[in-house]
Amino acid sequence: MNILGLILFLLIAGGVAWAAERVNPNAPRWVGLIAFIAAGAYVANAWAGGYAYANQYIEWIPRFGIHVILSMDGLSLMLTALTLFLGAVAVVSSWTETKRRTGFFQFNVLWVMAGVVGVFTALDLFLFFFFWEVMLIPMYFLIAIWGHENKAFAAMKFFLFTQISGLLMLFAILALVYFNYANTGSITFNYNDLLGAELAPDVAFYLMLGFFVAFVVKLPGVPFHTWLPDAHTQAPTAGSVILAGILLKTGAYGLIRFVIPLFPDASAQFANWAMFLGALSILYGGYMAYSQSDFKRLVAYSSVAHMGFVLLGAFAFVDAGGAAGMNPLGMQGAVVTMIAHGFSTAALFMMAGALQERLHTREMSNMGGLWMRAPRMGVMTMFFVVASVGMPGLGNFIGEFLVLLGAFQANVPLTVAAALGVVVAAVYGLVLLQRAFQGEPNPDVPAMRDFGLREMTVMTLMMAALIWIGVYPQPLLDLSAPVIETLWIAP
Amino acid sequence: MDLLWLVPTLPLLGFFALFVAGLFVSEARPLKWFSGIVGAGSVGLAALVALVVGMDFYAQDAEPQWYLLWTWMDVDGFTPSIRLYLDGLSLVMMGVITGVGFLIHLYATGYMWDEGGYSRFFAYMNLFVFAMLMLVLGDNLLVLFLGWEGVGLCSYLLIGFFHAQPENGYAARKAFVVTRVGDTAMLLGLFLLFREVGSIEVQASMAGARELWPEGSTMATLIALLLLGGAVGKSAQLPLQTWLPDAMAGPTPVSALIHAATMVTAGVYLIARTHELFLLSPTAQLAVASVGLATLFIASFTALTQRDIKRVLAYSTMSQIGYMFLALGVGAWSAAIFHLMTHAFFKALLFLASGSVILALHHEQDMFKMGGLWRKLPIPFASMLIGSIALAALPFTSGFYSKDAIVLASFDFEPAGWLFWGGAAFAAFLTALYTTRMMVITFFGKTRIEPHDHSRINMWGTLALLCLLAIGGGWFGLAPVAAVLPDGGLGEADHTSAVALATMAAPFLGIALGWLLFHNRRINVDGLVASPFGDAMRRFWFSGWGFDWVYDRVFVKPFIIVARLNKADVVDFAYRIIAAVTRGLHYVIALTQSGRLRWYAANMAIGLLVAFLIVLDAL
Numbered sequence A: 001m002n003i004l005g006l007i008l009f010l011l012i013a014g015g016v017a018w019a020a021e022r023v024n025p026n027a028p029r030w031v032g033l034i035a036f037i038a039a040g041a042y043v044a045n046a047w048a049g050g051y052a053y054a055n056q057y058i059e060w061i062p063r064f065g066i067h068v069i070l071s072m073d074g075l076s077l078m079l080t081a082l083t084l085f086l087g088a089v090a091v092v093s094s095w096t097e098t099k100r101r102t103g104f105f106q107f108n109v110l111w112v113m114a115g116v117v118g119v120f121t122a123l124d125l126f127l128f129f130f131f132w133e134v135m136l137i138p139m140y141f142l143i144a145i146w147g148h149e150n151k152a153f154a155a156m157k158f159f160l161f162t163q164i165s166g167l168l169m170l171f172a173i174l175a176l177v178y179f180n181y182a183n184t185g186s187i188t189f190n191y192n193d194l195l196g197a198e199l200a201p202d203v204a205f206y207l208m209l210g211f212f213v214a215f216v217v218k219l220p221g222v223p224f225h226t227w228l229p230d231a232h233t234q235a236p237t238a239g240s241v242i243l244a245g246i247l248l249k250t251g252a253y254g255l256i257r258f259v260i261p262l263f264p265d266a267s268a269q270f271a272n273w274a275m276f277l278g279a280l281s282i283l284y285g286g287y288m289a290y291s292q293s294d295f296k297r298l299v300a301y302s303s304v305a306h307m308g309f310v311l312l313g314a315f316a317f318v319d320a321g322g323a324a325g326m327n328p329l330g331m332q333g334a335v336v337t338m339i340a341h342g343f344s345t346a347a348l349f350m351m352a353g354a355l356q357e358r359l360h361t362r363e364m365s366n367m368g369g370l371w372m373r374a375p376r377m378g379v380m381t382m383f384f385v386v387a388s389v390g391m392p393g394l395g396n397f398i399g400e401f402l403v404l405l406g407a408f409q410a411n412v413p414l415t416v417a418a419a420l421g422v423v424v425a426a427v428y429g430l431v432l433l434q435r436a437f438q439g440e441p442n443p444d445v446p447a448m449r450d451f452g453l454r455e456m457t458v459m460t461l462m463m464a465a466l467i468w469i470g471v472y473p474q475p476l477l478d479l480s481a482p483v484i485e486t487l488w489i490a491p
Numbered sequence B: 001m002d003l004l005w006l007v008p009t010l011p012l013l014g015f016f017a018l019f020v021a022g023l024f025v026s027e028a029r030p031l032k033w034f035s036g037i038v039g040a041g042s043v044g045l046a047a048l049v050a051l052v053v054g055m056d057f058y059a060q061d062a063e064p065q066w067y068l069l070w071t072w073m074d075v076d077g078f079t080p081s082i083r084l085y086l087d088g089l090s091l092v093m094m095g096v097i098t099g100v101g102f103l104i105h106l107y108a109t110g111y112m113w114d115e116g117g118y119s120r121f122f123a124y125m126n127l128f129v130f131a132m133l134m135l136v137l138g139d140n141l142l143v144l145f146l147g148w149e150g151v152g153l154c155s156y157l158l159i160g161f162f163h164a165q166p167e168n169g170y171a172a173r174k175a176f177v178v179t180r181v182g183d184t185a186m187l188l189g190l191f192l193l194f195r196e197v198g199s200i201e202v203q204a205s206m207a208g209a210r211e212l213w214p215e216g217s218t219m220a221t222l223i224a225l226l227l228l229g230g231a232v233g234k235s236a237q238l239p240l241q242t243w244l245p246d247a248m249a250g251p252t253p254v255s256a257l258i259h260a261a262t263m264v265t266a267g268v269y270l271i272a273r274t275h276e277l278f279l280l281s282p283t284a285q286l287a288v289a290s291v292g293l294a295t296l297f298i299a300s301f302t303a304l305t306q307r308d309i310k311r312v313l314a315y316s317t318m319s320q321i322g323y324m325f326l327a328l329g330v331g332a333w334s335a336a337i338f339h340l341m342t343h344a345f346f347k348a349l350l351f352l353a354s355g356s357v358i359l360a361l362h363h364e365q366d367m368f369k370m371g372g373l374w375r376k377l378p379i380p381f382a383s384m385l386i387g388s389i390a391l392a393a394l395p396f397t398s399g400f401y402s403k404d405a406i407v408l409a410s411f412d413f414e415p416a417g418w419l420f421w422g423g424a425a426f427a428a429f430l431t432a433l434y435t436t437r438m439m440v441i442t443f444f445g446k447t448r449i450e451p452h453d454h455s456r457i458n459m460w461g462t463l464a465l466l467c468l469l470a471i472g473g474g475w476f477g478l479a480p481v482a483a484v485l486p487d488g489g490l491g492e493a494d495h496t497s498a499v500a501l502a503t504m505a506a507p508f509l510g511i512a513l514g515w516l517l518f519h520n521r522r523i524n525v526d527g528l529v530a531s532p533f534g535d536a537m538r539r540f541w542f543s544g545w546g547f548d549w550v551y552d553r554v555f556v557k558p559f560i561i562v563a564r565l566n567k568a569d570v571v572d573f574a575y576r577i578i579a580a581v582t583r584g585l586h587y588v589i590a591l592t593q594s595g596r597l598r599w600y601a602a603n604m605a606i607g608l609l610v611a612f613l614i615v616l617d618a619l
Helices: A005-021 A029-048 A075-094 A102-121 A126-148 A151-184 A199-217 A226-234 A237-264 A264-291 A294-313 A327-357 A375-389 A394-409 A412-437 A452-469 A473-489 B005-023 B031-058 B088-111 B116-139 B140-158 B166-197 B202-212 B218-234 B243-249 B254-261 B263-273 B277-279 B280-303 B308-329 B335-358 B378-391 B398-411 B419-442 B458-474 B478-484 B499-520 B525-530 B530-543 B547-565 B571-594 B599-616
Strands: A054-061 A064-071 A319-322 A323-325 B065-071 B083-085
Touching: A005 A029, A005 A054, A005 A064, A029 A075, A029 A102, A064 A075, A064 A102, A064 A126, A064 B116, A075 A102, A075 A237, A075 A327, A075 A452, A075 A473, A102 A126, A102 A237, A102 A412, A126 A151, A151 A199, A151 A226, A151 A319, A199 A237, A199 A264, A226 A237, A226 A294, A237 A264, A237 A294, A237 A327, A237 A473, A237 B005, A264 A294, A264 A323, A264 A394, A264 A412, A264 B419, A264 B547, A294 A327, A294 A394, A294 A412, A319 A394, A327 A394, A327 A452, A327 A473, A327 B499, A375 A412, A375 A452, A375 B005, A394 A412, A394 A452, A394 B116, A394 B166, A412 B166, A412 B243, B005 B031, B005 B116, B031 B088, B031 B116, B083 B088, B083 B116, B083 B140, B088 B116, B088 B254, B088 B263, B088 B277, B088 B458, B088 B478, B116 B254, B116 B263, B140 B202, B140 B218, B140 B243, B140 B254, B140 B263, B166 B202, B166 B218, B166 B243, B202 B218, B202 B277, B218 B263, B218 B277, B218 B280, B243 B254, B243 B308, B254 B263, B254 B308, B254 B335, B263 B277, B263 B308, B263 B335, B263 B525, B280 B308, B280 B419, B280 B530, B308 B398, B308 B419, B335 B378, B335 B419, B335 B458, B335 B478, B378 B398, B378 B419, B378 B458, B398 B419, B398 B458, B398 B499, B419 B499
Parallel strands: none
Antiparallel strands: A054 A064, A319 A323, B065 B083
C-alpha cells in the first residue's frame, strides 16, 4: 500500500476542494466526501486483500539522519481506517451547517486528516513531529473561522496547549537523538534505530516525561484537559467529530507507539503515576461531565473520562518474572477503547451539532422532551449514550472491560477507583438523555426536522460498527495483537 | 435437537423487527397489531421451543449440555465464549422466564392498547426477555454479565417508559444507577476470580475454586461477598433496595415481569449458580442469610404502611426475595429456587390483577380511594384473592410449599437457627397481615370511585391461567434442580413437629389480626396511629426506614452541590492564572512603550551603563 500516495492524495484533494468553491459553493463538500470515500475504499481494499501492511523508506535529509519512513502495521491500519471513515462522517455532519467559505473549510478538514494519517504511520521522529504540526494548524482554522460565539478564545487556547506540549516533545526528540548520537556516533531520527537506545535511567525518565506530557495533553488527561471542553464547544460539528473521534487518538497512539517502546524501563517506573492519572481522568472527567449544562461540553468531558481508560490500560504493566512485563489485556483494551470511543463520541457530537443547527442552542435547559418532536434523533442518542455508558454487547464495553481486567492485575486500588467511573458514566449519560430528549416537551422549542436519510445512513453505520466490535471484536484484536507483542522490547 | 439457541434468539429477532418498524412507521393501528403479534408471539414461540428443549433434556438423561455459539474474544488466554449451558437450574429459570413472560406479554397486549408507544413497549419487553435468557443460559460469568446489564438497561427503559413525566425518568435513573453500584462490586468479583482462578467460566472456575481454597478461605469469602454485592443491587436487598419501590413508575406489566417475576430474582440465581463459592465461605453464607432476614423484616413493616397498591406489592416482592436470600444463606438452595418460581406465579398474578383494578379506576393507585370493589370487579378480585392467599402461604397454595420449606430449614441453621426461624415465621405473620390490609382496603368497605372494567379476553384469560399456577404451581415440587444444587432437592417436609405447626399458624394469626384491625375495626388502629409515637413509627416505616433520606443527604446532595460549585472546573483556574499573569506582564511592558523620546533616551543610557559595567566587571 502506498501510504505516501494516500497522504498526498488527501492533501491534493484539499487543494481541489478549495478551488472547487469557485465553480459552486456546494462542490467542495462533494470533493471532500468523495475523497474520503475513495481513500477509505483504497485502504479497505488493501485490508481485505491482505496487502495493507507496508513500509516506505525515502531519503529526505540524509545529513541529519532524517527519512520519510511510513509504515503500516495492524494498529496503524485500524486507526487509519477509522480516520478516513470519520473524515467522511465529519463532512456529512457539516453538510448543511457551514455556509461560509466552504472550499477552505473542506481544505482544512482534508489537511487535518492527511496530517493524522501521517501521524499514525510515520516512523521517523522528525517526520512524526512534522505531521503532528500539520494536523494542528488546519484544526486551529476550523475552530477560529467556523466556530461559535467564543471561537477566537477557544482556538487560541487549543493552539497554545498543543503548541507548548509539542515544543516539549520536540525538545525530547532532539535530546533523544543527541544522547543516541553521543553513544553511537551516528545521527538518526529513525524510530527503529532509536528503539534500543542506551540511556542513563534519569535521562530516560525525563525524556519519557517530555513525550508523556505532550501526548497526555492531547489525550487529554487530567490535569491537562481544560483546553478540550472549550475547543469542542466552540468548534463546528465537523471540528468536534474530528477532534474527539481522531485527534485525541493521536495522543493515545503516541503513548502506545512511542513512550512505552522507547522508554520501557522509565515507563514501567512511572506506571503507577500514569495509571493514577488515568483513574483520575475517569472519575474527574465523568464528574465534570455530569456538572455541565451544555450538551457539547458534557460530551467533551465524557471524552476525558473515556480516554482515561486508555491511559489506565496502556500503563498496566504486570510482573513478569521479577521484571515489568507488558499487559496484553490492558493494552488491547486501550486499543479497542480508542476505536469504539471514536464511533460513539463522533455520533454524539454529530447529534449535538444537529441539535444546535435546529435549535440554535446547546443549553440542555432549553431542550427537553425532544423525543416527541424527533423520535429518530431520540433513539439514536439513546443508542450512543447506552454504548458510551459501557453496555455489554457494544464496543465500548469490550475496551473498558479489558482495560479494567488488565489493570486489576497491576494495581487493585486504582482499578477499584476506575471501576466506580462506570457508575458515574451511568449518571451523566442518563442525565444527558433526560434533559435533552425526555421530560415535558419544552413549549419554546420550535418544530424541528427529524433525522433524514443522510443522517440516518451515517448513524446506522456507526451503530453497526459498535455492535460489531461489541459482539465479535476478534478481527480488531487480531490486528493489534502482533503489534502489541513487538512494542515491548525486553530490557 | 440443538434448538436451545433459538430460545433467546426469537425475542431478539422480535426486538429487531419492532425496533426497525418503530423507526420508520409512524404510530398506526396496523403497526399496533403487528407489534402485539410479534411482541407476544416471539416470546410465546420461545416458550414452546423451551418446552421442546426441556423434554429433549429429559430424554437425554438430564445431563448438562453446552451449546457453543462463538468465541466472543481471545486475548492472551482470556477466551470467554458465547456459550449456552443447560442444566436443571437454567431449565427452570428458562421455563419461568418464557412461560410467565409470555403470559405477561399476552396481558400487556390488552393493557397497553390505549397507550402511546405500543411498538416501543414491546421492543423493550422483547429485548428484556432476550437479556434475561442470556443471563440464565450463559455458561460464562461475562455472558451472564451481558444479560445482567441488559436486563438493567431494559428495566431503566421500561420504568421510564412514560418519559414525558420527569419523575418517571428520575425513578428509572435511580434504578439504573443504584443497581450499577452493585454491578461494579460484581465486576470486581469477576476480576478477582479471573486473577486467582484464571477463568470466569462458571463450571471451570467453580471447580478451580474448590480445588484451590479450603473451606473458610479469605479469598473465597472476598469473591463471594463481591458477587453478593451485585446480587443485592439487582434483587433489591439491603442496602441497595431503595430503587425498587420507585420502579413502580413503570407500566404494571413491567412491574409484573421485571420487578417481580424475573429480573429482581437474578441475584438469587447468581448465588445459586455460584453456590460452590458460597459453600467455601460460612461468613458469606451468614451474610446472605442476614441480608435476607433484615430485608424481609424491613420490607414487611414498610408494606404495612403504604397507601399505593403497587408500592405494597413492591415491598412485598422485596421481602419475598428476602426469603429467597435467607434460604440461600441457610443452605436450603432448592427451596430458594422453588420459592423463586412460585413467587413468579403468584406475584405476577397479583401485579396483573392490580393492574386491572388500576385500569378500571383510571390509573388510580391509592388504595384509600378504592374500596368496595369486590362485587364490581369480580375477576380482578378473585385473582387477587388467590394471589394473596398464595403470598400469605396458606396451606395447599404454591407459596405454602416453598415458604414453609424455607422457614423450616432456617431452624436448623448454625449459628442461631432459632433466631432465623423466629424472624422468618414472624415475617410470615406480617406478610399475612399486610396482605389482608391490602385486600380489605381495596375490595371491601365503601365504594369511593366507580370502576369501569376494560378487561379484554387476553387479560382475564391470562389472570385465570396464573391463578391455576399460583395455586397448583407448588404441588409437584421442583425436581430439576436436585441434581444441580448441593442440598439435593427439596426434602420431605414434616408437618407434625411443634416448629412446623407454629410456622403454619403464623399466617392465620396475621389474617385474623388484619381482619380485626382493618375490617371489623375491633381494635382502634386509627387511635394507635394518631398517638405521637405511633405516628412517628408510621412515618418511619412509610418512608422505607429512612434509607432514601440518608442516601439523599450522604450521597446525592453532596454530589450535586459539588458539581454545581465546580461547573467551571477548578483545574482550569490554574491555567487562567497563568494567562492573567502573562497578560499583566504584557501590560507592564506595554507601559514602557510610552512614545516619549526622553524616556527612551534615558532607558538607553541606563542600559548602556549597565552593559558597560558588566563588561568591565568581566574584565
